[in-house]
Amino acid sequence: MAKLDVELTVNGEKHKLKVGSQERLLDTIREQLKLTGTKEGCSVGECGACTVIVDDQAVNSCMVLTAQVDGSEIITVEGLESKSGLHPLQKAFIEKQAVQCGFCTPGMLMSALALLNTNPEPSKEEIKTALEGNLCRCTGYQQIIDAVEMAAEEWGA
Amino acid sequence: MVEYQLLRAHSLDELLEILDQRENVQLLAGGTDLMVDLHHQDQKFDKIDYLLDITAVDELKGIQLGDKKGEIGALTTHAELVSNPEIKEKLPFIAAAASSIGSTQIRNRATIGGNLANAAACADSFSPLIALGAEVVLRSKGGARRVLLEDFVEWPYQTIIKPDEVLEKIVFAMPQGEYYSSYQKIGRRKALSISRISLTLLAEVENGRVKKAQVASGAATPFPVPFRKVNDYLNGKSFAEIDPIEAGNIAADEMVGITGERWSTPYKRPALGKLVERAVEDLLEEAGYNG
Amino acid sequence: MAFKHVNKGVKRVDAYEKVTGKAKFGADLEFANMLYAKVLRTEYPHAKILKIETSEAEKMPGVKGVFTAKDIPNNLFGVIVQDQQVLAEDKVVLAGDGVAMVVAESEAEAAAALEKIEVDYEELEGVFDPLEARKEGALKLHPEKEDNQVIHHPLRKGDVEKGFAEADVVLEREYTTQFIEHSYLEPEAVVVVPNEDNHLVSVYGSIQNPYATRNAVSAVLEVELADVRVIQNHIGGSFGGKDEVVSAMAARAAVMAIATGRPVKMVNSREESFTESYKRHPYHLTYKIGATKEGKLTAMEIEAVADSGGYACQTPFVTWRSVVQATGPYEVENVKTDTYGYYTNNPYTGAMRGYGSPQVIFAQESLMDELAGELGLEPVELRKRNMYSQGSVTASGQKLDRHTVSLNEVMDKAMEAIDYKNKYEEYSKEQSGDKKKGIGLSISFRGCSLGAEAIDAAASVIQINKDGSVAVYSGLAENGQGLKTIFSQMAAEVLGIPMSEVEFKELDTSFTPDSGSTVASRATLIGGNAVKDAAEKLKQRIMTFAQDKYELDAEVMELKDGFLYDGQGNRLATFADLTGEMGNTGILMSAYGWYKSPPISWDEEKGCGNPYFTYVYGCQIAEVEVDTGTGELSVINMAAAHDVGRAINPENVKGQIYGGVMMGLGYGIMEELELRDGVIQGTNFHDYMIPTIKDMPDIKPVIVENPDPDGPFGAKSIGEPTLELGSAAIANAVAHASGKRIRSLPLNLERVLIGRALHKGGK
Known part of the structure; x- marks a missing residue:
């Protein structure tokens, strides 16, 4: 199955990625970007362990196909700490x-x-x-x- | 194993074109129901060749409330319904229903159109809209048709949407004059809860009399219907003539008339009756009737 | 006594990793050349396996191996009774038994191959109710056993017939409790790496009890313990739940890792976790109680029947705790208690926070309120007339005189925290409207640690590096409860160094000493004593060295804030310089700590002895609002007073109380794993509901401290007592509010409104 091209800004960094048609934002974050701070607890939007911020809103990343959020800005837990220290x-x-x-x-x-x-x-x-x-x-x-x-x-x- | 081609529409025209040209297309909006099916590798995907993401179609978004008419775009999220000041002021029961759905994360993604099109028996968007007498606009490349929401669902998870149609928006007449509403929901916990029963009562009143009452419930019946016998009981009555307990009993009987005695009836009968009783009490109280 | 680190709410030592996403949990681990594996599980609760055909699966893309029971060197394991199959061989005994497994280059390929495995079953009749399983002639689940009984624990004291004859009031009541899912947020995950660092297999992952898992893996592989290394660091909650189920997972992955020579990762989906994991035991409880009209208890006769599911697992010990604690903390002359466990074809049941106490406390504390009602006494009054005080003798004949018996204190403090008396009075009056308020309480005593279940000892290692930094190792595992922090505090306290100098290291069975399992709320008490022992040995070595070096009496000198003081307020040396010098002169700067519990005893025939060497006491009070029109139940306020001996970290203790109260609330009002003929109905969190943040009452934690002579710095236990009391307190509050006594958990909408549960497909 052909992969789709998407561009995501994750924790301020731009990524050009190829994603599968069934690839969830959670999968992209954990498996492609290796940001394993975002957790998978239930896969059905009930537990919130996979919550990330997509364009300023809290979203269950298991409930979104990555292709749906092409062009979005995403923040994960790894994006909280900065050079000036902990958030x-x-x-x-x-x-x-x-x-x-x-x-x-x-x-x-x-x-x-x-x-x-x-x-x-x-x-x-x-x-x-x-x-x-x-x-x-x-x-x-x-x-x-x-x-x-x-x-x-x-x-x- | 699930296989499909993922498509993305960026305009209503493009969306309708794809629906016109291709077969076995499943629309994807907020994804909060469909992504669960995908996780379970549900059999419904056997019949899906294309998954069409419509979240970028701006024509399906937006809320417009006029004096006479109102419109809610199908892609309006529950979060938008909760925070929209006009909805809060004029149609608070819609905001109340929306705020009771899922969680903040779910409400940020889930859309009102998706909730209706998925047509679960427990979907919370139906009862407020049925109480409003709302219609859905179903659009295809060939044109649009309007269907009363109460006629929209044929069976749980089954609607009358045709394969080349998209649910574009929900349209309704704004309640007129003096009107009151009540939304109630019983769940098994205080958040992230599927409705055990939900209920909307909307009533226009005039000179101490109910002019037009609409009672609708979610999860009480296999698919949402207006409770016509309760409506008939309330319509035209002066406040003094209304007995909330009797209204509750009528609703409970009407529900059992529709569903028959089911495993859940021993609970749902008294609980629904109580919700209707309370909604009617709310109405009388808000209308300033002190019995 | 003034402490520097102990008894302070210091920050968790593992919090930084956890708030930054740096902490690696099982599913986050990756190794080069790693494979992924999945298990095929049966849908039948009881069936013969006629044939397993794997040839199609073996041909699937990416597949590196398909395995069945015949590939497992030793297919049976178990902590107490070795009756649990790694993969079912001839027969499945519960829906969820693994029958085959596939290892492949990707998880998706493994999953696709699973679908190609064909299993022919011959479905067998099943037994789904322990009350059926115990009947004469009932279908036997394990043919090699005499009957379906897993265990029977009797306890006899005095003469119950005589006791009931002396009573003015005799009540007989039945109570039932439900299957509960642990609902740790992290589904089980392991990675097994073969031939790493001179170990046949290294096991990483969400492992509650590394030594139990090592035992299981080595037994299954038929290799020596030294061949198996288990490394444990971060685990996403356990609550007793990541023991046998994770041991099975680790053993499976180990078989595949050895066969392929590559690391094998297994991660359960939430659905797989629900299907496969063991549950809290449902109990059927029958209580008969006698009292004089003055409210003095004369006799109790108790029968508790636990559903063990397909395997024995922890049933023998879970029901043992029940037999010890079944009367509650009350003096009763005449007691006859029998607790039983039976095999059924339901999901198997094992350890879960509370471990046989929440069930009996729900029954016995509900019963005390019922009895108070019959006698026309207030619930508090009836309890105070009968409850344990200093020197009381328990049902098993143990005299409580080694520690402070603080029931009165915890009760009074809980009552004060929630304004019990005024609320009780107010809510006892007629209330108008559908919504009624009520308040109810429950109290308990709880034996600390393992008791007479097993040898109760733990070890630690402390190593002082040449720069004065200190590494602490323990054989007990961080499960999220805060063990790393508590042990670090204790080491810092004894050695007189800042917390920042202490590093708590991950548990690795290849060099941390076997300390048994991290269970029974024993870590602080037993493991803490071991840490303290190691630190004290090192301190003594340091002081001896300093005595010679400075020609000062060791008694007058002091280690504080990373310095050695002369007792006059003058610094003699930094901790780092002093210990560095010691190292350079050839003094061993590491020490093992060891602690073995004081003597305990149990006579299994008569059910008597001193089963635990110390006890904790607690009282919880719930204030509820019952909607008598809809059955909705809101727990508005709860007070929880617990005697912990000494709070090593009071903020942490509060965290345990908040968490335990909420888990108890879930047990009391909403959680229930629904089964139909042994099959779980709904295997994710939308069907099985645990409390959300919106369900949280206002919780008032009250820490009561009566230092225990055997506890490190006087500390005892807190993890489990916090969740065992809530359901009874809530049920009593509901009865107070609505006048309706509900004797089955949970108190859901239907039970509150119409007095009984309804089940889909039921009549």
């Missing part, structure tokens, strides 16, 4: 013990980033809505909420 969200997740096994963490961070990018002062309910598609079996979510609240404050300051 406020990452710092807050460490500070608030919002990480246990860490498998849901990349997806949580992406959903939280999409929220704070559009809503820098979210209410607790808005944080919950932003993260409702990210399942976590370890933390019981409380410390994740605490972390997002802390990041929002730090970021705004």
Whole structure:
């Protein structure tokens, strides 16, 4: 089957790629770009472990064919840390013990980033809505909420 | 093994041309249903030679609400319905239904057209639109036709869309005068939940009387239908004449009349009755009737 | 006592890797020349295998090998009973048993080849209910065994007939619990590399218990333990779940890696994970309880029947914990308890956080509220009149005097945290409208660590490098719970160095000492003692050296903040210089730590003895709102008070509490693996629902500290106690709110509204 040409900007870097007709954005990120921070937990859009940001929106990368997002800008968990250090969200997740096994963490961070990018002062309910598609079996979510609240404050300051 | 050719349409003309020229084309929009089928290597792909991604077709996007008429493009995402200020103000039950669907990630991708065209029994977009008396516009290269949404679904997961047609938009008359609405949903958890039952009540009222009521439910019946007996019960009645409990009983009987006694009936009968009762109570309360 | 690192909410040592995406989990691993493998699993819960035809599959593109049971050197394994097949040979006993496997150049090619394998089965009648399986003449699942019984644990104390005769009120109740999926977010994944670093096979992946997996792989391959190396680092949750199922996966991959001479990777899809993995045991519980009208318990008679599914797995030990804890934390003179496990053709059941306690606690704490109602006593009052206090004697005859029995304290603190008394009073009044509020509580005692199940010991290694940096190794595994951090804190505390000087290293069975499994909430307690032991040995060596060097008494000198102090506030040397000098003078700067638990005992015939050397106590309270019109149930607030001995990392302890409360909430109100004749209905997260962030109540964690004489720095356990209490507290709150007692889990929409569950296709 002929491959399709797509161009993606991932974490600020442009990539020209050839993708299969059944290739999901998740596959491209993990297998072609070797960015394995994005996790596959259910493959059906229910767990959010594969969440990345596509053109400013949190998206389950298992629910999108890569060819559908040709030309898009994508951010993965690997795009959070910069030369100036950890992103406020990452710092807050460490500070608030919002990480246990860490498998849901990349997806949580992406959903939280999409929220704070559009809503820098979210209410607790808005944080919950932003993260409702990210399942976590370890933390019981409380410390994740605490972390997002802390990041929002730090970021705004 | 699943095999198909992936195509991408960039305009409505191109989309209609492809549908006209090729056979066994499956449209792909937000993908939140189809990608699940793909993961399961579902048998439906046996009959699919082309997967046509329509997400870049701008003509299928947008929300326009006038005084008399409203239109929602098929590619409108649930996230857009939730955040659109006009929808929130004029048709809050549509925003409420959209916000109850899936999760933020799902709502960012899933479209209202996709939800209707997939036609799951539990699809949450139907009841608000049926309550509005909405029609869908089905367009092919040869032209367009309008079909009442309540006639759109033949059976779960089966609609009357022809192979060369695309669901272009949803059109409806805007409710007039004084009107009230209620959207209710029961799920098994508070997010990421498939409807056990959902319900929309929309009523235009005048001088303390129900002028036009529309009650529709999702997941209560195999495919969504308006509850005509409840509508008949409410229409023309003064607020004082309306008994919410009776309305609930009528709805519950009507549902069982459609579905017969099923394994889920012992739960759904009282629960649906209760939702209708509450929707009617909401209506009376919002309309300022204090019984 | 003032601590520098212990008892502080220090940051997790593995958090940086996890928030940057750098942490490599099983599915992220890649090796040169790697192959991919997939397993063909049966859809039949019980069938004879007549023929497996693999020739077509072998011809498929990319295929490097197709394997069946005959290719497995030793096809049976198991931690307790060796009855689990690596691949089914003549017979499948559960839907999901592997029958063949394919290794190929890509996952897609392996999957395509699987479809070409033809298996002829002769379907057999199945047994899907342990109450059927136990009947005389029931169809036998394992023909070589006498009957379907996996295990029976009796416990006898006093004379229950006499006890019931003394009672003014006798209640008999039945309760049932459901199959539960662990729902770790990471599906199982392993990579097995052959002939790496002088090992026949190296196993990497999402492995909860590296030594158990090593045992299984070496037994299956029929090679020595030293030939098998298991390396464990990051694992995406386990909760007891990545033991036997991952051992089977590793053994399969090892067979294929040896056959092909290439690394073999296996990653389960979520559906494969649901199909193949073991579950939490469903229980059928019968309780009879007697009490005087003053509310003094006189007798309890208990029968608990667990569904073991197709294999024994952990059933013998899971039901043993049940027999020890079945009465709950109450003084009862006369007790007769029997717990059983039976084989069925359902998915097999094994370890899951709680391990035989959540089931009996749901029953026994629901029963206490029912009894309180019968006696006209408040639930708190009935409990306080009967619960353990210092020096109480348990049902098995153990006197609780070695540690602080803190039930009263945890209960009072939980009640205070949630304003229990006022809410109880308020919600006991008539409530108008459909939505009713209620509040309910439950309490427990829980034996720490393995108890009399097995030898209970653990080891560690600490190595001080010449620059003063410190490497810590443990034979127990990080499962996400925070073990790396806790052990690092303990090492830093003893050695008086900053946390930044401590590096916790990955577990590698080729050089970390066998410490048993990371189970039973034993890591902090047993493994922590081992880390502390190693650190103390090194500290003693350092102080002896310093005593000679500085001619100061070792007792007055102090290691603190990376320096040696003279006791007068003056720095004598940096830790790095001092230990570097020691190394250069030929002193061994590494030490093994070892800890073996204090003596315990169990008489399997009579069910008596001292089964655990210490216990933890907890109380959870749930405040709910019940929609009596729709059956919707909201848990609004929960308080969870747990005595942990000492919190090594209080923030971490809170994380365990939040997480455990939510897992308990899922158990209580929404989770249920639905089966039809042994076949799972729905194998992904849209069918099997776990709590989302929106389902979270406001949770008030209360850490209670009564340092244990046997715990490292006084620490005991927290992982499992947090999830065992919630379901009963919620059920009691629902009964308080609605007046309806629900005796089966979960408390879903149907049970709350109409009092019974409905099943698709059911009547």
